Amino acid sequence: MNTTAFANSSLDNNVEDYRIVALISLIFVIIAVTISTFILILVWITKPRLHTINHLLMCNTAFATIFYCVTMKINFAYVLFGQWNISDVSCRFRAYFAYSGVAAVIYSYLIQAISRFFFSVLSAKYRRLTSFKTHYILIVCQWIVVFLLTSPSVLTNDIHFVPNVFCWVPLEHMIHIAYTVFAYYISPIMPVVIIYVYIYVQVRKTRVNATATSQNSQKRDLDLLRRVVILLGIYLTGGIPTLLFMLTSVRLIYMINLVSPSVCVCIEKLCTILLDREIYQVIRAKIAQAAPVTPFGTGVILIGSEPRQRNVRHDI
Template sequence: MCNTCIASIVYCIVQTINYIFLIFVPWETSDVSCQWRGYFGYMSISAATYSYLIQAISRLFFSKFSTKYPGLLTFRTHYYLILIHWIVVFIIPLSSVITKDIYFRPGLLCWVPLKYTIHVAYTAFAYYFVPVSSIIIIYIYIYRRIKNGSKRAEIILNTANDKRDLEVFRNIVILLSIYITGGIPTLLFLLFTIELCYLAGIVTFTLAVTVEKICTILLDRELRQVVWNIIFSRNRVTPFENTIIRTRHIVNFRRS
Protein backbone atom coordinates (compact mmCIF):
# COMPACT_ATOMS: atom_id res chain seq x y z
CA MET A 1 0.00 0.00 0.00
CA CYS A 2 2.89 2.40 0.75
CA ASN A 3 4.28 1.75 -2.72
CA THR A 4 0.91 2.64 -4.23
CA CYS A 5 0.83 5.86 -2.20
CA ILE A 6 4.28 6.79 -3.48
CA ALA A 7 3.18 6.04 -7.05
CA SER A 8 0.10 8.24 -6.57
CA ILE A 9 2.23 11.08 -5.21
CA VAL A 10 4.56 10.78 -8.20
CA TYR A 11 1.56 10.88 -10.52
CA CYS A 12 0.14 14.01 -8.88
CA ILE A 13 3.49 15.81 -9.01
CA VAL A 14 4.17 14.91 -12.65
CA GLN A 15 0.69 15.79 -13.86
CA THR A 16 0.73 19.06 -11.95
CA ILE A 17 3.97 20.00 -13.70
CA ASN A 18 2.48 19.02 -17.07
CA TYR A 19 -0.59 21.19 -16.45
CA ILE A 20 1.60 24.10 -15.36
CA PHE A 21 3.47 23.89 -18.66
CA LEU A 22 0.21 23.57 -20.58
CA ILE A 23 -1.54 26.54 -18.97
CA PHE A 24 1.12 28.89 -17.61
CA VAL A 25 4.21 28.23 -19.76
CA PRO A 26 2.87 28.34 -23.33
CA TRP A 27 6.13 29.76 -24.68
CA GLU A 28 7.96 26.47 -24.01
CA THR A 29 7.61 24.92 -27.48
CA SER A 30 10.60 22.56 -27.50
CA ASP A 31 9.79 19.13 -28.90
CA VAL A 32 12.48 17.52 -26.73
CA SER A 33 11.00 19.04 -23.58
CA CYS A 34 7.56 17.87 -24.68
CA GLN A 35 8.86 14.34 -25.23
CA TRP A 36 10.26 14.18 -21.72
CA ARG A 37 7.04 15.54 -20.23
CA GLY A 38 5.20 12.85 -22.14
CA TYR A 39 7.65 10.24 -20.87
CA PHE A 40 7.17 11.20 -17.23
CA GLY A 41 3.42 11.52 -17.75
CA TYR A 42 3.15 7.96 -19.06
CA MET A 43 5.60 6.78 -16.41
CA SER A 44 3.44 8.18 -13.63
CA ILE A 45 0.31 6.52 -15.04
CA SER A 46 2.00 3.14 -15.32
CA ALA A 47 3.47 3.58 -11.82
CA ALA A 48 -0.04 3.87 -10.39
CA THR A 49 -1.56 0.98 -12.34
CA TYR A 50 1.35 -1.42 -11.92
CA SER A 51 1.51 -0.72 -8.19
CA TYR A 52 -1.87 -2.44 -7.89
CA LEU A 53 -0.46 -5.38 -9.83
CA ILE A 54 2.32 -5.64 -7.24
CA GLN A 55 -0.32 -5.68 -4.51
CA ALA A 56 -2.17 -8.47 -6.32
CA ILE A 57 1.01 -10.53 -6.64
CA SER A 58 1.70 -10.01 -2.95
CA ARG A 59 -1.79 -11.24 -2.04
CA LEU A 60 -1.24 -14.25 -4.30
CA PHE A 61 1.94 -15.09 -2.39
CA PHE A 62 0.09 -14.96 0.93
CA SER A 63 -2.94 -16.85 -0.33
CA LYS A 64 -1.33 -19.58 -2.44
CA PHE A 65 2.33 -19.99 -1.50
CA SER A 66 2.44 -19.08 2.20
CA THR A 67 2.94 -22.70 3.31
CA LYS A 68 5.02 -24.12 0.48
CA TYR A 69 7.27 -21.11 -0.11
CA PRO A 70 7.41 -19.03 3.10
CA GLY A 71 10.35 -17.10 1.70
CA LEU A 72 7.96 -15.29 -0.63
CA LEU A 73 6.34 -13.60 2.36
CA THR A 74 9.48 -11.88 3.60
CA PHE A 75 10.19 -8.17 3.40
CA ARG A 76 13.17 -8.92 1.19
CA THR A 77 10.97 -10.51 -1.46
CA HIS A 78 8.61 -7.55 -1.40
CA TYR A 79 11.51 -5.13 -1.67
CA TYR A 80 12.53 -6.97 -4.84
CA LEU A 81 8.95 -6.73 -6.11
CA ILE A 82 8.93 -2.98 -5.54
CA LEU A 83 12.33 -2.64 -7.21
CA ILE A 84 11.14 -4.61 -10.25
CA HIS A 85 7.98 -2.49 -10.33
CA TRP A 86 9.91 0.77 -10.63
CA ILE A 87 12.39 -0.65 -13.14
CA VAL A 88 9.51 -1.75 -15.37
CA VAL A 89 7.75 1.58 -14.88
CA PHE A 90 10.79 3.51 -16.09
CA ILE A 91 11.40 1.18 -19.05
CA ILE A 92 7.85 0.92 -20.46
CA PRO A 93 7.44 4.58 -21.56
CA LEU A 94 10.88 4.84 -23.20
CA SER A 95 9.16 4.85 -26.60
CA SER A 96 8.11 8.42 -25.79
CA VAL A 97 11.70 9.66 -26.01
CA ILE A 98 13.16 7.08 -28.40
CA THR A 99 10.69 7.93 -31.16
CA LYS A 100 9.72 11.36 -32.47
CA ASP A 101 5.99 10.69 -32.23
CA ILE A 102 5.50 13.16 -29.39
CA TYR A 103 6.00 16.78 -30.35
CA PHE A 104 4.77 20.13 -29.14
CA ARG A 105 1.18 20.97 -30.08
CA PRO A 106 -0.31 24.26 -28.85
CA GLY A 107 -3.04 23.81 -26.26
CA LEU A 108 -2.54 20.05 -25.89
CA LEU A 109 -0.74 17.86 -23.41
CA CYS A 110 2.34 16.00 -24.56
CA TRP A 111 0.68 12.68 -25.37
CA VAL A 112 1.15 10.49 -28.44
CA PRO A 113 -1.04 11.89 -31.26
CA LEU A 114 -3.84 9.67 -32.45
CA LYS A 115 -2.39 9.42 -35.97
CA TYR A 116 0.39 7.16 -34.66
CA THR A 117 -1.92 4.18 -34.32
CA ILE A 118 0.68 1.59 -33.33
CA HIS A 119 2.18 3.80 -30.64
CA VAL A 120 -1.24 4.71 -29.26
CA ALA A 121 -2.20 1.03 -29.17
CA TYR A 122 1.05 0.28 -27.34
CA THR A 123 0.34 2.91 -24.69
CA ALA A 124 -3.19 1.61 -24.09
CA PHE A 125 -1.97 -2.00 -23.98
CA ALA A 126 1.12 -1.44 -21.81
CA TYR A 127 -0.24 1.14 -19.37
CA TYR A 128 -3.81 -0.12 -18.90
CA PHE A 129 -4.67 -3.49 -20.42
CA VAL A 130 -1.70 -5.53 -19.13
CA PRO A 131 -1.84 -4.47 -15.45
CA VAL A 132 -5.64 -4.33 -15.22
CA SER A 133 -6.22 -7.70 -16.90
CA SER A 134 -3.45 -9.30 -14.82
CA ILE A 135 -4.97 -7.95 -11.61
CA ILE A 136 -8.41 -9.24 -12.56
CA ILE A 137 -7.05 -12.70 -13.38
CA ILE A 138 -5.07 -12.93 -10.13
CA TYR A 139 -7.96 -11.88 -7.92
CA ILE A 140 -10.44 -14.12 -9.69
CA TYR A 141 -8.04 -17.00 -9.02
CA ILE A 142 -7.68 -16.02 -5.35
CA TYR A 143 -11.44 -15.61 -4.95
CA ARG A 144 -12.23 -18.96 -6.56
CA ARG A 145 -9.56 -20.69 -4.51
CA ILE A 146 -11.01 -19.32 -1.29
CA LYS A 147 -14.56 -20.23 -2.27
CA ASN A 148 -13.66 -23.73 -3.46
CA GLY A 149 -11.32 -24.40 -0.58
CA SER A 150 -13.70 -23.26 2.14
CA LYS A 151 -15.27 -26.71 2.13
CA ARG A 152 -12.06 -28.45 3.08
CA ALA A 153 -11.11 -28.91 6.71
CA GLU A 154 -7.63 -27.45 6.40
CA ILE A 155 -8.97 -24.30 4.83
CA ILE A 156 -11.70 -23.88 7.39
CA LEU A 157 -9.01 -23.38 9.98
CA ASN A 158 -7.91 -20.30 8.07
CA THR A 159 -11.34 -18.67 7.86
CA ALA A 160 -10.07 -15.41 9.34
CA ASN A 161 -7.32 -15.17 6.75
CA ASP A 162 -9.78 -15.94 3.97
CA LYS A 163 -12.12 -13.20 5.14
CA ARG A 164 -9.19 -10.83 5.24
CA ASP A 165 -8.23 -11.80 1.68
CA LEU A 166 -11.78 -11.19 0.49
CA GLU A 167 -11.88 -7.83 2.24
CA VAL A 168 -8.60 -6.78 0.67
CA PHE A 169 -9.85 -8.06 -2.68
CA ARG A 170 -13.01 -5.97 -2.37
CA ASN A 171 -11.11 -2.83 -1.40
CA ILE A 172 -8.58 -3.11 -4.20
CA VAL A 173 -11.29 -3.79 -6.78
CA ILE A 174 -13.08 -0.63 -5.62
CA LEU A 175 -9.90 1.46 -5.83
CA LEU A 176 -8.92 0.00 -9.19
CA SER A 177 -12.41 0.68 -10.54
CA ILE A 178 -11.98 4.33 -9.59
CA TYR A 179 -8.76 4.48 -11.61
CA ILE A 180 -10.41 2.79 -14.59
CA THR A 181 -13.34 5.20 -14.43
CA GLY A 182 -10.94 8.13 -14.42
CA GLY A 183 -9.36 6.91 -17.65
CA ILE A 184 -12.61 6.40 -19.59
CA PRO A 185 -12.77 9.95 -21.07
CA THR A 186 -9.20 9.62 -22.34
CA LEU A 187 -10.03 6.25 -23.88
CA LEU A 188 -13.08 7.74 -25.60
CA PHE A 189 -10.93 10.55 -26.95
CA LEU A 190 -8.42 8.06 -28.36
CA LEU A 191 -11.20 6.09 -30.03
CA PHE A 192 -13.45 8.87 -31.32
CA THR A 193 -11.27 12.05 -31.13
CA ILE A 194 -13.98 13.95 -29.26
CA GLU A 195 -12.46 17.19 -27.97
CA LEU A 196 -14.79 17.30 -24.97
CA CYS A 197 -13.52 13.88 -23.87
CA TYR A 198 -9.95 15.14 -24.12
CA LEU A 199 -10.73 18.12 -21.89
CA ALA A 200 -12.58 15.87 -19.45
CA GLY A 201 -9.70 13.40 -19.43
CA ILE A 202 -7.35 16.13 -18.25
CA VAL A 203 -9.39 16.40 -15.06
CA THR A 204 -10.93 12.98 -14.45
CA PHE A 205 -7.80 10.89 -13.95
CA THR A 206 -6.32 13.35 -11.47
CA LEU A 207 -9.71 13.54 -9.77
CA ALA A 208 -9.76 9.74 -9.68
CA VAL A 209 -6.44 9.72 -7.80
CA THR A 210 -7.89 12.12 -5.22
CA VAL A 211 -11.08 10.08 -4.83
CA GLU A 212 -9.00 6.91 -4.57
CA LYS A 213 -7.01 8.34 -1.65
CA ILE A 214 -10.21 9.37 0.13
CA CYS A 215 -11.69 5.90 -0.39
CA THR A 216 -8.48 4.34 0.88
CA ILE A 217 -8.97 6.17 4.17
CA LEU A 218 -12.66 5.27 4.35
CA LEU A 219 -12.14 1.57 3.59
CA ASP A 220 -9.24 0.99 5.99
CA ARG A 221 -10.48 0.94 9.59
CA GLU A 222 -7.10 1.53 11.20
CA LEU A 223 -6.14 4.31 8.81
CA ARG A 224 -9.58 5.87 9.20
CA GLN A 225 -9.19 5.86 12.98
CA VAL A 226 -5.73 7.43 12.78
CA VAL A 227 -6.97 10.22 10.51
CA TRP A 228 -10.01 10.75 12.72
CA ASN A 229 -7.81 11.07 15.81
CA ILE A 230 -5.52 13.52 14.05
CA ILE A 231 -8.36 15.74 12.85
CA PHE A 232 -10.59 15.59 15.91
CA SER A 233 -8.02 15.10 18.63
CA ARG A 234 -9.06 16.76 21.86
CA ASN A 235 -5.75 16.31 23.61
CA ARG A 236 -4.48 19.68 24.68
CA VAL A 237 -0.91 20.38 23.69
CA THR A 238 1.02 22.16 26.42
CA PRO A 239 3.73 24.53 25.20
CA PHE A 240 7.22 23.37 26.06
CA GLU A 241 8.16 26.63 27.80
CA ASN A 242 5.12 26.46 30.07
CA THR A 243 6.03 22.91 30.99
CA ILE A 244 9.54 23.99 32.01
CA ILE A 245 8.22 26.90 34.08
CA ARG A 246 5.66 24.67 35.79
CA THR A 247 8.34 22.10 36.60
CA ARG A 248 10.59 24.75 38.11
CA HIS A 249 7.76 26.02 40.32
CA ILE A 250 7.12 22.52 41.59
CA VAL A 251 10.81 21.97 42.36
CA ASN A 252 11.12 25.32 44.16
CA PHE A 253 7.97 24.60 46.15
CA ARG A 254 9.32 21.25 47.31
CA ARG A 255 12.65 22.81 48.33
CA SER A 256 10.90 25.47 50.37
Protein backbone atom coordinates in the same frame (compact mmCIF):
# COMPACT_ATOMS: atom_id res chain seq x y z
CA MET B 1 -13.20 37.73 -39.64
CA ASN B 2 -9.92 36.95 -41.42
CA THR B 3 -7.91 33.73 -40.95
CA THR B 4 -5.36 35.25 -38.56
CA ALA B 5 -8.01 36.73 -36.31
CA PHE B 6 -9.90 33.44 -36.27
CA ALA B 7 -6.73 31.54 -35.36
CA ASN B 8 -5.95 33.98 -32.53
CA SER B 9 -9.51 33.68 -31.24
CA SER B 10 -9.31 29.88 -31.26
CA LEU B 11 -5.98 30.00 -29.46
CA ASP B 12 -7.44 32.28 -26.78
CA ASN B 13 -10.37 29.93 -26.34
CA ASN B 14 -7.98 26.98 -25.99
CA VAL B 15 -5.99 28.77 -23.30
CA GLU B 16 -9.14 29.78 -21.44
CA ASP B 17 -10.46 26.21 -21.54
CA TYR B 18 -7.15 24.91 -20.22
CA ARG B 19 -7.21 27.45 -17.38
CA ILE B 20 -10.63 26.26 -16.24
CA VAL B 21 -9.64 22.61 -16.56
CA ALA B 22 -6.32 23.23 -14.79
CA LEU B 23 -8.05 24.98 -11.88
CA ILE B 24 -10.56 22.15 -11.40
CA SER B 25 -7.85 19.53 -11.74
CA LEU B 26 -5.57 21.41 -9.34
CA ILE B 27 -8.17 21.30 -6.56
CA PHE B 28 -8.51 17.53 -6.76
CA VAL B 29 -4.77 17.01 -7.20
CA ILE B 30 -3.99 19.00 -4.05
CA ILE B 31 -6.47 16.87 -2.10
CA ALA B 32 -5.02 13.64 -3.54
CA VAL B 33 -1.41 14.66 -2.82
CA THR B 34 -2.34 15.76 0.70
CA ILE B 35 -4.06 12.45 1.48
CA SER B 36 -1.21 10.44 -0.08
CA THR B 37 1.37 12.35 1.96
CA PHE B 38 -0.75 11.88 5.07
CA ILE B 39 -0.85 8.10 4.46
CA LEU B 40 2.93 7.97 4.06
CA ILE B 41 3.52 9.92 7.28
CA LEU B 42 0.88 8.01 9.25
CA VAL B 43 2.29 4.62 8.30
CA TRP B 44 5.81 5.81 9.04
CA ILE B 45 5.04 7.07 12.57
CA THR B 46 2.58 4.33 13.61
CA LYS B 47 4.97 1.55 14.54
CA PRO B 48 4.55 -1.39 14.68
CA ARG B 49 0.79 -1.46 14.00
CA LEU B 50 0.97 -0.12 10.43
CA HIS B 51 4.40 -1.53 9.58
CA THR B 52 2.99 -4.41 7.54
CA ILE B 53 3.37 -5.70 4.00
CA ASN B 54 -0.09 -4.44 3.05
CA HIS B 55 0.68 -0.91 4.20
CA LEU B 56 4.10 -0.99 2.56
CA LEU B 57 2.38 -1.64 -0.78
CA MET B 58 -0.23 0.98 0.02
CA CYS B 59 2.55 3.51 0.58
CA ASN B 60 4.05 2.54 -2.77
CA THR B 61 0.70 3.33 -4.44
CA ALA B 62 0.50 6.61 -2.52
CA PHE B 63 4.00 7.58 -3.71
CA ALA B 64 3.06 6.68 -7.30
CA THR B 65 -0.04 8.86 -6.94
CA ILE B 66 2.06 11.83 -5.82
CA PHE B 67 4.43 11.26 -8.74
CA TYR B 68 1.53 11.18 -11.20
CA CYS B 69 -0.13 14.29 -9.76
CA VAL B 70 3.10 16.31 -9.85
CA THR B 71 3.79 15.39 -13.49
CA MET B 72 0.24 16.37 -14.47
CA LYS B 73 0.58 19.77 -12.81
CA ILE B 74 3.91 20.35 -14.56
CA ASN B 75 2.21 19.58 -17.87
CA PHE B 76 -0.58 22.04 -17.10
CA ALA B 77 1.99 24.70 -16.14
CA TYR B 78 3.85 24.26 -19.43
CA VAL B 79 0.64 24.45 -21.45
CA LEU B 80 -0.48 27.67 -19.73
CA PHE B 81 2.79 29.44 -18.94
CA GLY B 82 5.67 27.58 -20.58
CA GLN B 83 5.31 28.53 -24.22
CA TRP B 84 8.88 29.85 -24.23
CA ASN B 85 10.10 26.24 -24.19
CA ILE B 86 9.19 24.86 -27.62
CA SER B 87 11.71 22.01 -27.64
CA ASP B 88 10.40 18.66 -28.88
CA VAL B 89 12.84 16.87 -26.58
CA SER B 90 11.48 18.66 -23.52
CA CYS B 91 7.94 17.85 -24.64
CA ARG B 92 8.82 14.16 -25.01
CA PHE B 93 10.28 14.01 -21.52
CA ARG B 94 7.15 15.62 -20.07
CA ALA B 95 5.07 12.97 -21.83
CA TYR B 96 7.47 10.28 -20.64
CA PHE B 97 7.09 11.20 -16.96
CA ALA B 98 3.33 11.71 -17.30
CA TYR B 99 2.90 8.24 -18.82
CA SER B 100 5.25 6.84 -16.18
CA GLY B 101 3.02 8.28 -13.45
CA VAL B 102 -0.08 6.67 -14.91
CA ALA B 103 1.64 3.31 -15.37
CA ALA B 104 3.25 3.42 -11.91
CA VAL B 105 -0.12 3.64 -10.15
CA ILE B 106 -1.65 0.79 -12.16
CA TYR B 107 1.41 -1.45 -11.83
CA SER B 108 1.44 -0.79 -8.08
CA TYR B 109 -1.93 -2.57 -7.97
CA LEU B 110 -0.41 -5.43 -9.96
CA ILE B 111 2.25 -6.06 -7.31
CA GLN B 112 -0.47 -5.89 -4.66
CA ALA B 113 -2.21 -8.71 -6.53
CA ILE B 114 1.07 -10.65 -6.76
CA SER B 115 1.56 -10.16 -3.02
CA ARG B 116 -1.93 -11.52 -2.31
CA PHE B 117 -1.09 -14.53 -4.48
CA PHE B 118 2.05 -15.13 -2.44
CA PHE B 119 0.19 -14.95 0.86
CA SER B 120 -2.94 -16.87 -0.15
CA VAL B 121 -1.48 -19.61 -2.35
CA LEU B 122 2.29 -19.95 -1.98
CA SER B 123 2.99 -18.95 1.63
CA ALA B 124 2.69 -22.52 2.98
CA LYS B 125 5.53 -23.79 0.78
CA TYR B 126 7.60 -20.65 0.22
CA ARG B 127 7.60 -18.51 3.36
CA ARG B 128 10.33 -16.24 2.00
CA LEU B 129 7.86 -14.89 -0.57
CA THR B 130 5.94 -13.18 2.23
CA SER B 131 8.97 -11.35 3.61
CA PHE B 132 9.62 -7.61 3.47
CA LYS B 133 12.74 -8.25 1.41
CA THR B 134 10.73 -9.94 -1.34
CA HIS B 135 8.26 -7.07 -1.46
CA TYR B 136 11.00 -4.44 -1.59
CA ILE B 137 12.34 -6.32 -4.62
CA LEU B 138 8.84 -6.31 -6.14
CA ILE B 139 8.58 -2.55 -5.70
CA VAL B 140 11.99 -1.92 -7.28
CA CYS B 141 11.13 -4.20 -10.20
CA GLN B 142 7.82 -2.41 -10.66
CA TRP B 143 9.47 1.00 -11.08
CA ILE B 144 12.15 -0.39 -13.41
CA VAL B 145 9.47 -1.99 -15.60
CA VAL B 146 7.42 1.22 -15.61
CA PHE B 147 10.31 3.42 -16.76
CA LEU B 148 11.31 0.90 -19.42
CA LEU B 149 7.77 0.46 -20.78
CA THR B 150 7.23 4.20 -21.13
CA SER B 151 10.61 4.80 -22.83
CA PRO B 152 9.13 4.88 -26.39
CA SER B 153 7.88 8.37 -25.50
CA VAL B 154 11.47 9.65 -25.64
CA LEU B 155 13.02 7.06 -27.95
CA THR B 156 10.66 7.80 -30.85
CA ASN B 157 9.91 11.03 -32.70
CA ASP B 158 6.14 10.66 -32.45
CA ILE B 159 5.67 13.43 -29.88
CA HIS B 160 6.18 17.03 -30.96
CA PHE B 161 5.64 20.36 -29.28
CA VAL B 162 2.36 22.04 -30.27
CA PRO B 163 1.36 25.36 -28.68
CA ASN B 164 -1.36 25.08 -26.04
CA VAL B 165 -1.58 21.32 -26.39
CA PHE B 166 -0.54 18.64 -23.91
CA CYS B 167 2.50 16.56 -24.71
CA TRP B 168 0.87 13.25 -25.60
CA VAL B 169 1.19 10.79 -28.44
CA PRO B 170 -0.91 12.22 -31.31
CA LEU B 171 -3.86 10.14 -32.49
CA GLU B 172 -2.38 9.75 -35.97
CA HIS B 173 0.35 7.48 -34.55
CA MET B 174 -2.01 4.55 -34.05
CA ILE B 175 0.74 1.97 -33.46
CA HIS B 176 2.16 4.01 -30.60
CA ILE B 177 -1.35 4.66 -29.25
CA ALA B 178 -2.12 0.93 -29.34
CA TYR B 179 1.16 0.20 -27.53
CA THR B 180 0.29 2.80 -24.89
CA VAL B 181 -3.13 1.30 -24.21
CA PHE B 182 -1.75 -2.25 -24.07
CA ALA B 183 1.41 -1.58 -22.05
CA TYR B 184 0.01 0.92 -19.55
CA TYR B 185 -3.50 -0.47 -19.06
CA ILE B 186 -4.31 -3.91 -20.50
CA SER B 187 -0.98 -5.55 -19.67
CA PRO B 188 -1.16 -4.89 -15.89
CA ILE B 189 -4.95 -5.15 -15.54
CA MET B 190 -5.36 -8.60 -17.09
CA PRO B 191 -2.96 -10.33 -14.63
CA VAL B 192 -4.67 -8.50 -11.75
CA VAL B 193 -8.07 -9.85 -12.82
CA ILE B 194 -6.73 -13.37 -13.37
CA ILE B 195 -4.91 -13.46 -10.02
CA TYR B 196 -7.88 -12.20 -8.03
CA VAL B 197 -10.32 -14.56 -9.74
CA TYR B 198 -7.99 -17.49 -9.05
CA ILE B 199 -7.54 -16.52 -5.39
CA TYR B 200 -11.28 -16.04 -4.94
CA VAL B 201 -12.04 -19.47 -6.45
CA GLN B 202 -9.38 -21.15 -4.30
CA VAL B 203 -10.66 -19.50 -1.13
CA ARG B 204 -14.25 -20.51 -1.87
CA LYS B 205 -13.18 -24.10 -2.53
CA THR B 206 -11.27 -24.53 0.73
CA ARG B 207 -13.65 -22.57 2.94
CA VAL B 208 -16.05 -25.47 3.56
CA ASN B 209 -13.51 -27.71 5.28
CA ALA B 210 -11.43 -24.95 6.81
CA THR B 211 -10.93 -24.44 10.53
CA ALA B 212 -12.18 -21.34 12.32
CA THR B 213 -8.70 -19.77 12.17
CA SER B 214 -8.38 -20.50 8.46
CA GLN B 215 -11.84 -19.09 7.81
CA ASN B 216 -10.89 -15.84 9.56
CA SER B 217 -7.73 -15.63 7.46
CA GLN B 218 -9.70 -16.30 4.28
CA LYS B 219 -12.26 -13.67 5.24
CA ARG B 220 -9.44 -11.15 5.63
CA ASP B 221 -8.10 -12.15 2.21
CA LEU B 222 -11.51 -11.67 0.60
CA ASP B 223 -11.98 -8.30 2.34
CA LEU B 224 -8.57 -7.17 1.11
CA LEU B 225 -9.30 -8.39 -2.43
CA ARG B 226 -12.57 -6.49 -2.44
CA ARG B 227 -10.86 -3.32 -1.22
CA VAL B 228 -8.12 -3.46 -3.84
CA VAL B 229 -10.61 -4.20 -6.65
CA ILE B 230 -12.75 -1.22 -5.59
CA LEU B 231 -9.75 1.13 -5.50
CA LEU B 232 -8.40 -0.10 -8.83
CA GLY B 233 -11.86 0.20 -10.38
CA ILE B 234 -12.16 3.82 -9.22
CA TYR B 235 -8.77 4.67 -10.67
CA LEU B 236 -9.45 2.97 -14.01
CA THR B 237 -12.74 4.85 -14.34
CA GLY B 238 -10.67 7.95 -14.98
CA GLY B 239 -9.37 6.36 -18.20
CA ILE B 240 -12.83 5.98 -19.78
CA PRO B 241 -12.88 9.54 -21.22
CA THR B 242 -9.47 8.81 -22.80
CA LEU B 243 -10.88 5.82 -24.68
CA LEU B 244 -13.95 7.82 -25.70
CA PHE B 245 -11.77 10.62 -27.04
CA MET B 246 -9.71 8.16 -29.07
CA LEU B 247 -12.93 6.95 -30.69
CA THR B 248 -14.68 10.30 -31.19
CA SER B 249 -12.00 13.09 -31.12
CA VAL B 250 -14.58 15.40 -29.51
CA ARG B 251 -12.93 18.37 -27.78
CA LEU B 252 -15.36 18.37 -24.83
CA ILE B 253 -14.48 14.74 -24.09
CA TYR B 254 -10.80 15.67 -24.33
CA MET B 255 -11.29 18.36 -21.67
CA ILE B 256 -13.16 15.90 -19.46
CA ASN B 257 -10.29 13.47 -20.03
CA LEU B 258 -7.87 16.02 -18.57
CA VAL B 259 -9.93 16.37 -15.37
CA SER B 260 -11.28 12.85 -14.78
CA PRO B 261 -7.97 11.21 -13.71
CA SER B 262 -7.44 13.85 -11.02
CA VAL B 263 -11.00 13.41 -9.74
CA CYS B 264 -10.71 9.61 -9.67
CA VAL B 265 -7.30 9.70 -7.98
CA CYS B 266 -8.74 11.98 -5.29
CA ILE B 267 -11.74 9.66 -4.73
CA GLU B 268 -9.44 6.64 -4.70
CA LYS B 269 -7.28 8.18 -1.97
CA LEU B 270 -10.33 9.03 0.17
CA CYS B 271 -11.61 5.46 -0.20
CA THR B 272 -8.16 4.12 0.71
CA ILE B 273 -8.51 5.64 4.18
CA LEU B 274 -12.16 4.67 4.60
CA LEU B 275 -11.75 1.07 3.41
CA ASP B 276 -8.55 0.24 5.29
CA ARG B 277 -9.72 -0.75 8.77
CA GLU B 278 -6.32 -0.36 10.45
CA ILE B 279 -5.68 3.14 9.14
CA TYR B 280 -9.25 4.18 9.90
CA GLN B 281 -8.96 2.96 13.50
CA VAL B 282 -5.59 4.66 13.97
CA ILE B 283 -7.02 7.96 12.72
CA ARG B 284 -10.02 7.65 15.04
CA ALA B 285 -7.75 6.90 17.98
CA LYS B 286 -5.53 9.91 17.27
CA ILE B 287 -8.57 12.18 16.91
CA ALA B 288 -9.92 10.89 20.23
CA GLN B 289 -6.57 11.58 21.91
CA ALA B 290 -6.42 15.09 20.50
CA ALA B 291 -10.02 15.96 21.47
CA PRO B 292 -10.22 18.02 24.69
CA VAL B 293 -11.91 16.31 27.64
CA THR B 294 -14.43 18.48 29.51
CA PRO B 295 -14.72 17.42 33.16
CA PHE B 296 -18.17 16.99 34.66
CA GLY B 297 -18.76 17.94 38.29
CA THR B 298 -15.89 19.75 39.95
CA GLY B 299 -16.99 18.93 43.47
CA VAL B 300 -17.19 22.66 44.33
CA ILE B 301 -20.34 24.37 45.71
CA LEU B 302 -20.71 28.13 45.82
CA ILE B 303 -22.44 29.34 49.01
CA GLY B 304 -22.75 33.06 49.18
CA SER B 305 -19.52 34.38 47.78
CA GLU B 306 -17.14 31.72 49.09
CA PRO B 307 -16.56 28.40 47.37
CA ARG B 308 -16.56 25.38 49.67
CA GLN B 309 -15.29 21.92 48.83
CA ARG B 310 -18.06 19.30 48.86
CA ASN B 311 -17.41 16.34 51.12
CA VAL B 312 -17.78 13.34 48.89
CA ARG B 313 -17.96 9.86 50.38
CA HIS B 314 -17.11 6.87 48.22
CA ASP B 315 -18.67 3.69 49.49
CA ILE B 316 -17.22 0.50 48.11
